[in-house]
Amino acid sequence: MSFGEIWDVLSRSSGPIEQFADGTCCSTMSLQDGGCSYASSANLGTITGSMRRRLEDQEFTLRVYPGSLAEGTIYCPVSARKNTTAAEAIECLIERLHLDRTKCYVLAEVKEFGGEEWILNPGDCPVQRMMLWPRTALENRSGLGSGEDYRFLLREKNLDGSIHYGGSLQMWLRVTEERRRMVERGFLPQPAGNDPPSDLCALPELTERALLESLRARFRQEKIYTYVGSILIVINPFQFLPIYNPKYVKLYDNHTLGKLEPHIYAVADVAYHAMLQRRKNQCIVISGESGSGKTQSTNFLIHHLTALSQKGFASGVEQIILGAGPVLEVRILI
Ligand SMILES: Nc1ncnc2c1ncn2[C@@H]1O[C@H](COP(=O)(O)OP(=O)(O)OP(=O)(O)O)[C@@H](O)[C@H]1O
Numbered sequence: 001m002s003f004g005e006i007w008d009v010l011s012r013s014s015g016p017i018e019q020f021a022d023g024t025c026c027s028t029m030s031l032q033d034g035g036c037s038y039a040s041s042a043n044l045g046t047i048t049g050s051m052r053r054r055l056e057d058q059e060f061t062l063r064v065y066p067g068s069l070a071e072g073t074i075y076c077p078v079s080a081r082k083n084t085t086a087a088e089a090i091e092c093l094i095e096r097l098h099l100d101r102t103k104c105y106v107l108a109e110v111k112e113f114g115g116e117e118w119i120l121n122p123g124d125c126p127v128q129r130m131m132l133w134p135r136t137a138l139e140n141r142s143g144l145g146s147g148e149d150y151r152f153l154l155r156e157k158n159l160d161g162s163i164h165y166g167g168s169l170q171m172w173l174r175v176t177e178e179r180r181r182m183v184e185r186g187f188l189p190q191p192a193g194n195d196p197p198s199d200l201c202a203l204p205e206l207t208e209r210a211l212l213e214s215l216r217a218r219f220r221q222e223k224i225y226t227y228v229g230s231i232l233i234v235i236n237p238f239q240f241l242p243i244y245n246p247k248y249v250k251l252y253d254n255h256t257l258g259k260l261e262p263h264i265y266a267v268a269d270v271a272y273h274a275m276l277q278r279r280k281n282q283c284i285v286i287s288g289e290s291g292s293g294k295t296q297s298t299n300f301l302i303h304h305l306t307a308l309s310q311k312g313f314a315s316g317v318e319q320i321i322l323g324a325g326p327v328l329e330v331r332i333l334i
Contacts, residue, residue: 057081060127062089064107066154070097075151080127087122093154104157111150111222118242119155126152198262199227225262232267236293244300249307264297268304 060082063075070076078092086107094101108117109129120126133150196214197203203210218226219235226233243263252265254273260266271282284301286294 060130062126062130062152064089064093064152064154066093066097069099069105069154069156073097076154082127082131083125084127085122086120086124086126089126090122090154097154106155106157108153108155109150110153116243117153117155117247119245195221198223199229199258200233201227201229223261225264227258227262230257230270232262232264234264234288234293234297236291236296244303246307249304252304253308264300265304268301269308272305272308 058081059079062078062080064078065075066073076093076096078089078096080089090105090107093099094105099105106122107120107124107126109120109126110117111133120129130150196217198218200211200214203214215226215233215235218224219237222237222241224235224237224241226235244265248263248265251260252263252269255266255269257266257270267284271284274280275282286297286301288294
Protein backbone atom coordinates (compact mmCIF):
# COMPACT_ATOMS: atom_id res chain seq x y z
CA MET A 1 0.00 0.00 0.00
CA SER A 2 1.54 3.31 -1.00
CA PHE A 3 1.58 6.55 0.90
CA GLY A 4 -0.14 8.24 -2.05
CA GLU A 5 -3.16 5.97 -1.79
CA ILE A 6 -3.42 6.50 1.96
CA TRP A 7 -3.02 10.25 1.64
CA ASP A 8 -5.82 10.31 -0.94
CA VAL A 9 -8.22 8.67 1.47
CA LEU A 10 -7.18 10.83 4.42
CA SER A 11 -7.39 14.10 2.57
CA ARG A 12 -10.86 13.23 1.35
CA SER A 13 -12.03 12.71 4.91
CA SER A 14 -10.67 15.45 7.09
CA GLY A 15 -14.03 15.84 8.85
CA PRO A 16 -14.04 12.73 11.04
CA ILE A 17 -10.40 13.21 12.05
CA GLU A 18 -11.25 16.56 13.56
CA GLN A 19 -13.99 15.00 15.59
CA PHE A 20 -11.55 12.84 17.53
CA ALA A 21 -10.70 15.58 19.94
CA ASP A 22 -14.00 15.18 21.75
CA GLY A 23 -13.71 11.40 21.93
CA THR A 24 -12.45 11.28 25.52
CA CYS A 25 -14.68 10.01 28.27
CA CYS A 26 -14.48 10.65 31.96
CA SER A 27 -15.22 8.42 34.92
CA THR A 28 -14.63 8.56 38.62
CA MET A 29 -14.35 5.58 40.91
CA SER A 30 -14.12 4.64 44.49
CA LEU A 31 -11.50 2.15 45.42
CA GLN A 32 -10.96 -0.37 48.09
CA ASP A 33 -7.74 -2.16 48.65
CA GLY A 34 -7.63 -4.87 46.02
CA GLY A 35 -10.97 -3.96 44.49
CA CYS A 36 -12.77 -1.08 42.92
CA SER A 37 -16.09 0.15 41.70
CA TYR A 38 -16.97 2.78 39.12
CA ALA A 39 -19.51 5.55 38.92
CA SER A 40 -19.99 7.39 35.71
CA SER A 41 -19.54 11.16 35.88
CA ALA A 42 -23.28 11.54 35.45
CA ASN A 43 -23.73 9.86 38.82
CA LEU A 44 -21.42 12.22 40.66
CA GLY A 45 -24.31 14.21 42.00
CA THR A 46 -25.51 11.22 44.02
CA ILE A 47 -22.28 11.02 46.09
CA THR A 48 -23.31 12.31 49.48
CA GLY A 49 -21.20 14.31 51.95
CA SER A 50 -20.66 11.31 54.23
CA MET A 51 -19.63 9.14 51.26
CA ARG A 52 -17.16 11.80 50.23
CA ARG A 53 -15.78 12.00 53.79
CA ARG A 54 -15.42 8.19 53.86
CA LEU A 55 -13.56 8.37 50.58
CA GLU A 56 -11.23 11.02 51.99
CA ASP A 57 -10.49 8.86 55.05
CA GLN A 58 -10.21 5.54 53.24
CA GLU A 59 -6.84 3.88 53.05
CA PHE A 60 -5.56 2.50 49.75
CA THR A 61 -2.54 0.42 48.91
CA LEU A 62 -0.14 1.74 46.31
CA ARG A 63 2.08 -0.82 44.69
CA VAL A 64 5.37 0.84 43.91
CA TYR A 65 7.92 -1.01 41.77
CA PRO A 66 11.45 0.03 42.77
CA GLY A 67 13.19 -1.80 39.89
CA SER A 68 16.96 -1.66 40.15
CA LEU A 69 16.80 0.60 43.26
CA ALA A 70 15.93 -2.45 45.38
CA GLU A 71 17.06 -5.63 43.66
CA GLY A 72 14.96 -8.60 44.70
CA THR A 73 11.86 -6.52 45.54
CA ILE A 74 9.20 -6.75 42.88
CA TYR A 75 6.93 -4.16 44.43
CA CYS A 76 6.55 -2.47 47.77
CA PRO A 77 3.01 -1.86 49.08
CA VAL A 78 2.51 1.59 50.62
CA SER A 79 -0.62 2.63 52.50
CA ALA A 80 -1.92 5.98 51.36
CA ARG A 81 -5.01 8.15 51.62
CA LYS A 82 -6.53 10.32 48.94
CA ASN A 83 -4.48 13.31 50.09
CA THR A 84 -1.20 11.49 50.72
CA THR A 85 1.45 13.18 48.58
CA ALA A 86 4.10 11.53 46.43
CA ALA A 87 6.75 13.00 48.80
CA GLU A 88 5.12 11.24 51.77
CA ALA A 89 4.88 7.95 49.86
CA ILE A 90 8.56 8.23 48.88
CA GLU A 91 9.55 8.89 52.49
CA CYS A 92 7.80 5.65 53.45
CA LEU A 93 9.53 3.78 50.60
CA ILE A 94 12.97 5.05 51.64
CA GLU A 95 12.28 3.75 55.13
CA ARG A 96 10.92 0.37 54.03
CA LEU A 97 13.51 -0.33 51.35
CA HIS A 98 16.46 1.12 53.31
CA LEU A 99 17.36 3.44 50.45
CA ASP A 100 20.20 5.95 50.44
CA ARG A 101 18.80 9.15 52.01
CA THR A 102 21.42 11.33 50.35
CA LYS A 103 19.78 10.66 46.99
CA CYS A 104 16.62 12.19 45.56
CA TYR A 105 13.68 10.02 44.43
CA VAL A 106 10.52 10.54 42.41
CA LEU A 107 7.41 8.50 41.68
CA ALA A 108 6.66 7.77 38.03
CA GLU A 109 3.27 6.65 36.76
CA VAL A 110 3.27 4.21 33.86
CA LYS A 111 0.14 3.62 31.85
CA GLU A 112 1.28 0.88 29.56
CA PHE A 113 3.68 -2.04 29.61
CA GLY A 114 7.06 -0.58 28.61
CA GLY A 115 5.36 2.72 27.86
CA GLU A 116 5.83 6.33 28.75
CA GLU A 117 6.34 7.53 32.30
CA TRP A 118 4.67 10.49 33.95
CA ILE A 119 6.82 11.92 36.76
CA LEU A 120 4.74 12.99 39.77
CA ASN A 121 5.60 16.26 41.52
CA PRO A 122 6.27 15.93 45.27
CA GLY A 123 2.88 17.50 46.02
CA ASP A 124 0.90 15.26 43.62
CA CYS A 125 -1.36 12.66 45.21
CA PRO A 126 -0.78 9.15 43.80
CA VAL A 127 -4.17 7.83 44.98
CA GLN A 128 -5.93 10.57 43.02
CA ARG A 129 -4.00 9.54 39.91
CA MET A 130 -4.88 5.89 40.59
CA MET A 131 -8.55 6.85 40.68
CA LEU A 132 -8.26 7.84 37.03
CA TRP A 133 -7.02 4.39 36.02
CA PRO A 134 -9.51 2.12 34.25
CA ARG A 135 -11.13 -0.65 36.21
CA THR A 136 -9.24 -3.35 34.28
CA ALA A 137 -5.93 -1.85 35.39
CA LEU A 138 -6.93 -2.18 39.05
CA GLU A 139 -8.49 -5.61 38.78
CA ASN A 140 -5.62 -6.98 36.71
CA ARG A 141 -2.70 -6.03 38.89
CA SER A 142 -0.79 -9.25 38.33
CA GLY A 143 1.78 -7.50 36.16
CA LEU A 144 3.26 -8.33 32.76
CA GLY A 145 0.95 -9.18 29.96
CA SER A 146 -2.20 -7.86 31.56
CA GLY A 147 -2.47 -5.45 28.64
CA GLU A 148 -3.30 -2.42 30.77
CA ASP A 149 -0.28 -2.39 32.98
CA TYR A 150 -0.75 0.76 35.04
CA ARG A 151 1.72 1.11 37.88
CA PHE A 152 3.95 3.38 39.94
CA LEU A 153 7.72 3.14 39.67
CA LEU A 154 10.30 4.57 42.02
CA ARG A 155 13.00 6.48 40.18
CA GLU A 156 16.19 8.17 41.26
CA LYS A 157 16.61 11.83 40.32
CA ASN A 158 20.08 12.92 39.21
CA LEU A 159 21.68 16.12 40.51
CA ASP A 160 20.91 17.92 37.23
CA GLY A 161 17.21 17.11 37.67
CA SER A 162 17.12 14.38 35.02
CA ILE A 163 15.78 10.96 35.90
CA HIS A 164 18.05 7.98 36.31
CA TYR A 165 16.29 5.10 34.59
CA GLY A 166 18.70 2.33 35.57
CA GLY A 167 18.34 -1.01 33.89
CA SER A 168 14.65 -1.63 34.30
CA LEU A 169 13.37 0.65 31.52
CA GLN A 170 15.88 -0.80 29.09
CA MET A 171 14.82 -4.27 30.18
CA TRP A 172 11.17 -3.40 29.65
CA LEU A 173 11.87 -2.01 26.20
CA ARG A 174 13.86 -5.11 25.27
CA VAL A 175 11.10 -7.42 26.50
CA THR A 176 8.49 -5.40 24.58
CA GLU A 177 10.56 -5.49 21.41
CA GLU A 178 11.20 -9.22 21.86
CA ARG A 179 7.49 -9.88 22.36
CA ARG A 180 6.63 -7.88 19.23
CA ARG A 181 9.10 -9.91 17.17
CA MET A 182 7.73 -13.21 18.53
CA VAL A 183 4.18 -12.13 17.63
CA GLU A 184 5.36 -11.15 14.13
CA ARG A 185 6.94 -14.57 13.60
CA GLY A 186 3.82 -16.33 14.86
CA PHE A 187 5.40 -17.79 18.02
CA LEU A 188 3.03 -15.79 20.20
CA PRO A 189 -0.65 -15.07 19.55
CA GLN A 190 -1.72 -11.61 18.45
CA PRO A 191 -2.58 -9.54 21.52
CA ALA A 192 -6.29 -9.38 22.30
CA GLY A 193 -8.02 -6.54 20.53
CA ASN A 194 -5.51 -6.57 17.65
CA ASP A 195 -3.92 -3.17 18.10
CA PRO A 196 -3.92 -1.00 14.97
CA PRO A 197 -0.48 -0.71 13.35
CA SER A 198 1.69 2.30 14.16
CA ASP A 199 2.36 2.61 10.41
CA LEU A 200 -0.77 2.75 8.27
CA CYS A 201 1.16 1.16 5.39
CA ALA A 202 0.89 -2.10 7.35
CA LEU A 203 -2.92 -2.15 7.17
CA PRO A 204 -4.12 -5.28 5.37
CA GLU A 205 -6.88 -3.39 3.55
CA LEU A 206 -7.09 0.19 2.36
CA THR A 207 -10.46 1.75 2.96
CA GLU A 208 -11.35 5.12 4.38
CA ARG A 209 -13.07 3.31 7.23
CA ALA A 210 -10.00 1.20 8.08
CA LEU A 211 -7.71 4.23 8.07
CA LEU A 212 -9.96 6.34 10.26
CA GLU A 213 -10.72 3.47 12.64
CA SER A 214 -7.00 2.87 13.07
CA LEU A 215 -6.33 6.53 13.83
CA ARG A 216 -9.30 6.67 16.16
CA ALA A 217 -8.26 3.49 18.02
CA ARG A 218 -4.74 4.84 18.46
CA PHE A 219 -6.01 8.22 19.59
CA ARG A 220 -8.13 6.53 22.26
CA GLN A 221 -4.92 4.99 23.60
CA GLU A 222 -3.44 8.50 23.75
CA LYS A 223 -1.28 7.66 20.73
CA ILE A 224 -1.60 10.88 18.78
CA TYR A 225 1.20 10.07 16.33
CA THR A 226 0.93 7.55 13.48
CA TYR A 227 3.28 6.93 10.58
CA VAL A 228 2.45 6.53 6.92
CA GLY A 229 5.85 5.37 5.81
CA SER A 230 8.16 8.23 6.73
CA ILE A 231 5.29 10.73 7.06
CA LEU A 232 3.90 11.46 10.52
CA ILE A 233 0.20 12.07 11.11
CA VAL A 234 -0.60 14.02 14.29
CA ILE A 235 -4.04 14.32 15.85
CA ASN A 236 -4.32 17.32 18.16
CA PRO A 237 -5.09 15.98 21.65
CA PHE A 238 -5.97 19.43 23.07
CA GLN A 239 -4.41 18.30 26.34
CA PHE A 240 -0.91 17.93 27.67
CA LEU A 241 0.56 14.46 27.25
CA PRO A 242 3.67 13.43 29.21
CA ILE A 243 5.62 12.43 26.13
CA TYR A 244 7.93 15.36 25.66
CA ASN A 245 10.27 15.05 28.66
CA PRO A 246 14.06 14.47 28.51
CA LYS A 247 13.51 10.70 28.61
CA TYR A 248 11.94 10.93 25.17
CA VAL A 249 14.72 13.15 23.84
CA LYS A 250 17.17 10.45 24.92
CA LEU A 251 14.99 7.60 23.67
CA TYR A 252 14.70 8.98 20.15
CA ASP A 253 18.29 10.16 19.91
CA ASN A 254 19.89 8.55 16.84
CA HIS A 255 17.26 5.87 16.37
CA THR A 256 15.97 4.29 13.16
CA LEU A 257 12.59 5.63 12.04
CA GLY A 258 9.84 3.12 12.74
CA LYS A 259 11.69 1.17 15.44
CA LEU A 260 9.91 2.95 18.29
CA GLU A 261 6.39 4.33 18.69
CA PRO A 262 5.78 7.18 16.21
CA HIS A 263 6.77 10.53 17.72
CA ILE A 264 7.53 14.03 16.53
CA TYR A 265 10.98 13.71 18.12
CA ALA A 266 11.64 10.78 15.77
CA VAL A 267 11.09 13.03 12.74
CA ALA A 268 13.33 15.76 14.20
CA ASP A 269 15.96 13.16 15.02
CA VAL A 270 16.01 11.68 11.52
CA ALA A 271 16.31 15.15 9.95
CA TYR A 272 19.08 16.14 12.35
CA HIS A 273 21.19 13.04 11.76
CA ALA A 274 20.57 13.10 7.99
CA MET A 275 21.87 16.68 8.01
CA LEU A 276 25.00 15.63 9.87
CA GLN A 277 25.65 12.57 7.71
CA ARG A 278 24.85 14.00 4.25
CA ARG A 279 26.04 17.54 5.08
CA LYS A 280 22.94 18.92 3.40
CA ASN A 281 20.15 21.17 4.68
CA GLN A 282 17.00 19.28 5.60
CA CYS A 283 13.41 20.42 5.36
CA ILE A 284 10.37 19.34 7.39
CA VAL A 285 7.00 20.26 5.92
CA ILE A 286 4.16 20.72 8.41
CA SER A 287 0.70 21.06 6.96
CA GLY A 288 -2.78 21.07 8.45
CA GLU A 289 -5.88 23.11 9.04
CA SER A 290 -5.99 26.09 11.36
CA GLY A 291 -5.80 24.89 14.97
CA SER A 292 -4.58 21.44 14.04
CA GLY A 293 -1.34 21.91 16.00
CA LYS A 294 1.24 23.11 13.46
CA THR A 295 2.77 25.75 15.76
CA GLN A 296 2.84 23.34 18.69
CA SER A 297 4.47 20.68 16.52
CA THR A 298 7.05 23.21 15.32
CA ASN A 299 7.85 24.02 18.96
CA PHE A 300 8.36 20.33 19.73
CA LEU A 301 10.60 19.96 16.68
CA ILE A 302 12.71 22.95 17.71
CA HIS A 303 12.86 21.67 21.27
CA HIS A 304 14.21 18.32 20.13
CA LEU A 305 16.63 19.81 17.60
CA THR A 306 18.11 22.22 20.14
CA ALA A 307 18.32 19.44 22.73
CA LEU A 308 20.20 17.26 20.22
CA SER A 309 22.53 19.99 19.10
CA GLN A 310 23.38 21.11 22.62
CA LYS A 311 23.15 17.76 24.40
CA GLY A 312 21.85 19.21 27.63
CA PHE A 313 23.72 22.56 27.67
CA ALA A 314 21.02 25.17 28.03
CA SER A 315 22.09 28.27 26.12
CA GLY A 316 18.75 29.89 25.44
CA VAL A 317 18.93 29.13 21.69
CA GLU A 318 15.56 27.37 21.85
CA GLN A 319 13.90 30.43 23.42
CA ILE A 320 15.45 32.71 20.78
CA ILE A 321 14.18 30.52 17.91
CA LEU A 322 10.74 30.12 19.50
CA GLY A 323 10.60 33.87 20.10
CA ALA A 324 11.13 34.42 16.37
CA GLY A 325 8.04 32.30 15.57
CA PRO A 326 5.40 35.07 15.78
CA VAL A 327 7.59 37.39 13.67
CA LEU A 328 7.95 34.70 11.00
CA GLU A 329 4.18 34.03 11.02
CA VAL A 330 3.47 37.76 10.55
CA ARG A 331 6.05 37.87 7.72
CA ILE A 332 4.28 34.94 6.00
CA LEU A 333 0.89 36.68 6.33
CA ILE A 334 2.33 39.83 4.74
N1 LIG B 1 0.72 18.00 20.54
C1 LIG B 1 -0.12 18.76 21.25
N2 LIG B 1 -0.31 18.51 22.55
C2 LIG B 1 -1.16 19.27 23.29
N3 LIG B 1 -1.87 20.30 22.81
C3 LIG B 1 -1.72 20.60 21.52
C4 LIG B 1 -0.84 19.86 20.66
N4 LIG B 1 -0.89 20.40 19.43
C5 LIG B 1 -1.76 21.43 19.53
N5 LIG B 1 -2.26 21.56 20.76
C6 LIG B 1 -3.24 22.54 21.23
O1 LIG B 1 -3.97 23.04 20.13
C7 LIG B 1 -3.91 24.45 20.10
C8 LIG B 1 -3.80 24.91 18.66
O2 LIG B 1 -2.58 24.48 18.13
P1 LIG B 1 -1.64 25.39 17.20
O3 LIG B 1 -1.70 26.81 17.62
O4 LIG B 1 -0.32 24.74 17.15
O5 LIG B 1 -2.40 25.23 15.81
P2 LIG B 1 -1.98 25.81 14.40
O6 LIG B 1 -2.18 24.70 13.43
O7 LIG B 1 -0.63 26.42 14.45
O8 LIG B 1 -3.08 26.90 14.20
P3 LIG B 1 -3.04 28.17 13.17
O9 LIG B 1 -2.85 27.60 11.80
O10 LIG B 1 -4.40 28.78 13.35
O11 LIG B 1 -1.92 29.06 13.63
C9 LIG B 1 -2.69 24.85 20.92
O12 LIG B 1 -2.89 26.04 21.59
C10 LIG B 1 -2.57 23.73 21.90
O13 LIG B 1 -3.31 24.03 23.05
